[in-house]
Amino acid sequence: MDRIIYTAAGGAARVLEQQAIISNNMANVSTTGFREQMAIHRSVPVVGQPGMPTRVSSVTMTPGSYMGQGAMVETGHALDAAITGDGWFSVQTPQGEAYTRAGEFAVNEQNLLVTQQGLPVLSADGAPVEIPERGSVTFTGDGQISALGAGDNPNDIQLIGQLKLVNPPAENMVRGDDGLFRVAGGQAAQADPDVRLVPGFVEKSNVNAAEAMVGMIANARRFEMQMKVIQDASSNAERANSILSTN
Structure with missing residues (x-):
């Protein structure tokens, strides 16, 4: 159960970080000369105290910008x-x-x-x-x-x-x-x-407003899915605890 919550919480955090980048692009649609900022996710090993890898996490990166010509x-x-x-x-x-x-x-x-x-x-x-x-x-x-x-x-x-x-x-x-x-x-x-x-x-800015809006909507749906997984995991844990309870 811990793995489910850990994975879903990590996914939700990455979605929020990407949403912040897309929101910044959207806010600069009318900014002269603005270059759209790109965002990707990459895996990062989590290393325990003795130096042994325990699991894999993820981070959101902004490796560069889209350099296409604006209008x-x-x-x-x-x-x-x-x-x-x-x-x-x-x-x-x-x-x-x-x-x-x-x-x-x-x-x-x-x-x-x-x-x-x-x-x-x-x-x-x-x-x-x-x-x-x-x-x-x-x-x-x-x-x-x-x-x-x-x-x-x-x-x-x-x-x-x-x-x-x-x-x-x-x-x-x-x-x-x-x-x-x-x-x-x-x-x-x-x-x-x-x-x-x-x-x-x-x-003008080279951000495509329609694509940015679609990306924001898609990220909102991904976040809702991650939250649903966490809620389901919590409900399953409560049911398991009630079954194992001796009272």
């Missing part, structure tokens, strides 16, 4: 850009360089190009991108940034830098707690001249 939505905003195909924007964080697909940029009070979270966007030379005061910005397909200052002659447009666009192998990318990606090992990725972007567009 491209035209915004018409000069500071918006979306990467087409593989690649990442580079940003500066307190923990070092990180990478994102979210191209909804803005200009902060220090005239730096930043993300919606206020993180400086990096240029190809690894420095923050400085925008002329009240200047209008234009991106090109290879990430070059041109700006025209307020009141300047349209012919005086100047090239102020180039975005650092990178494309490290997907298997080397690790998602952080802040939702940004970093290269495993902590080193900075090299700029890739083959990465291309589309100005005036943003890339």
Whole structure:
């Protein structure tokens, strides 16, 4: 009876963990540049005190993310850009360089190009991108940034830098707690001249809302099944105890 309860309780715990991951994906359906988080179950041997294996448990893992392209939505905003195909924007964080697909940029009070979270966007030379005061910005397909200052002659447009666009192998990318990606090992990725972007567009989340909803419903049913097994095991134990009772 103990084995039944142990197995069902372990299964219910794994279902709840997977449900949390799916719920997080569902909550980010509208998040620009979000990458769907994957979840799998794997077995883990349980080792007793003397070092001998006793039984096998299981854990839920998030081995990576689905890197497929999200939907491209035209915004018409000069500071918006979306990467087409593989690649990442580079940003500066307190923990070092990180990478994102979210191209909804803005200009902060220090005239730096930043993300919606206020993180400086990096240029190809690894420095923050400085925008002329009240200047209008234009991106090109290879990430070059041109700006025209307020009141300047349209012919005086100047090239102020180039975005650092990178494309490290997907298997080397690790998602952080802040939702940004970093290269495993902590080193900075090299700029890739083959990465291309589309100005005036943003890339939406690559989470399929319908599939996420179906997954949540399926997990709810699996959890109910595990709870039913535990209830049945408890009822069977009570019946067995009543039969063995001498009173």
